[in-house]
Amino acid sequence: MKIQENLEFIDVLKRAEKLLYSNINFILFLFLCSLPLFCFLIFFELSLQTTILVASEYFSQKVKFWGYYYNVPQDHALLKNLVSLLLQTFLFYLFPYSLLDLLTTTTIVSASSLVYRCEEEPLRLSQLVQRTIEICRNRIGGCLITSLYILLMSTSVFFGFFFAATNYLYIISLIGLGDHTYRYYISIEEDVVIDTTTPTPMLLTNGNVFEDLNPSRILFGSVMAMFHGAIFIVLLAKFSKWSAGWNMGLVVSVLEEEEEDGQGIYGTDALALSSYYGRGHEKPGLWVMLVFLLFVLAMRIPCLCLKCSESSSGNGVLYTSFYVGLICVGNVIKWVASVVLYHDCRTRVLEKKGDVEIGSKAKAFAT
Template sequence: MIRRVLQKEMKMEEDLDYINVLKRATKLLFGNINLLIFLFLCSLPLFCFLIYFELSLQTTVSLASQYLVGQLHNWDYYYVRQDALSENLIPLLIQTFLLYLFPYCLLDLLTTSTIVSASWIVHTSGEEPPLRFGQLVRRTVELCRNRIEGCLITSLNVLLLSTPVFFGFFFVATNYFYIISLIGVGNYSYHYIDLDEGGGDYYRSYNSSFDIPVRMLFEAVMAVFHCAIFLVLLAKFSKWSSGWNMGLIVSVLEEGEDGQGIYGPDALTLSSYYGRGHEKRGLQVMLVFLIFTIAMRMPCFCFKCTESSKGTRVLYTSFYVGLICVGNMIKWVACVVFYEDCRTRVLEKKGDLEIGSKSKALAA
């Protein structure tokens, strides 16, 4: 009996391994043609909007980098030289923020709830042959219809919790550029007027510059320091986002004793309960997709897509947005698989504890 319990626990631990979770999610998605087609059609609106959003984001990042580089190289005169650049950058920042806040978040929420519902139905369905396309659509709509409001509340809670992390990323980047700009890239001078003991005034001029090796060492130390903070924030964000994503899944799939959905802080608390002891695996799963998303965008920013022809820019943006949407589908299917394994493990452990308690009571 003990050996059987140990074998079961070892099997469940193996199922929760992040590589196994990714394999099972990929197999579930690409092993069911009806699920794949349905999720592809559901992701089309998000795909189309993301192309426009990414083009706007590329322009914003390009102008922001020009502005920051201008600060570094023209510290004494950037107020004069970069007025025009600043006037263009601020409206773009506001536009990109508003695009992310309303259309993107809403489309992403609808797409996420659909992916979670459909993959859950297929994952837990023991029917042979597999569900037909019409059946899958009908059951998904029935499941999502009464859960959108709860998912929206949970999503707003997640947005509220994640905002400080995004501000942390922004602060690290801004602080690094500010410190580097203070040391300048060459000699600088400053002047002031002082009063002598007789009441007269005289003019002093100081020329000051960092020694090049000292400056290079200082910049390297600052880069390593801020990079370390950035990586810590990235790891924390990935770990927390695993619980937040499971909270969204709880809002879609579960309901309370009163028959109403579980959402908001209750959903996040329940997801934390399910994922307790498996934070490392959740972190690993989220890191895989976060790094994948960043890696897809980096070539465009590094090779300055904004300076290429419009057709080439749109074509490459469409290509990597398509890959991001595919990664998003696999991510949420993986989250569903991970959620189901964690939930099953918790419920079985709870059942074993109840059986053990009853056995002790009978023995007494």
């Protein structure tokens, strides 16, 4: 494909779409290789939804009771269930999901590059399968090492998200705390009680608590919400930018090889080479990752709100299957777009390098 002066996000998507529609065998092959990941993701997403709902229920209880009672109710059964679900989801993510995702990604990248570079008639399905298996067989070890580096770095970013969320919940809980050392109640009527020892008196009527919030407390809560919201936005932008480079590094591990021994490039070398290729052209990759990340979140939020994993009618499973299918389609488009970006950036670098070498030789000849 012809190289443009400045490749924008829309141009990347157009090229990816053109590549997908260029060969019907290519689409069929991508569908078949994404099928195992699709089937496992349905099970994994239901497990993830249950984990998030249980965690939300547990932490909402903590936030609800912090600052209002001496003895916070301890739901040990809920906590035990939460820990079990967290461990189960982590193990599912670490081994079956990561391995299936790596195999699917390697296959998509290999096939996309073959179709992208093919200047002859469209490849037949048997040719596509044979050449893709040959590339994956020689590169899967290096891709595994690169993916472990990426997993380590992405996990550190997720810890940043988790720390920010936990810190915000803790600060919000502190806003309602008062001096509980000497708390007493004055009874006014039979079913009305006023707590006079808190910084802002609380009126309890028939078991309901109404708190007259201090304006300074509301202002402090708003400032904390804006502060942690800014942290989330910055982390999201950085994660999208870094993810674009990490994805390019994985593409490098699949498609690049050393000139001397023909071995693949992987690990830190692949990530460094991807940074070199993408220097000055980070914006399209950032938008590809940001749009895909927001798309995945938008697909999951309705299912979390409707509690699809708890639906007994089966509609939750159907909707989960529907949005998992959309996520798999988006995953294919993301990796095809990453291959387009890789070839475009690599060609630019090689052409610039060739122009510099030609200029150096011409200057040496002239002198």
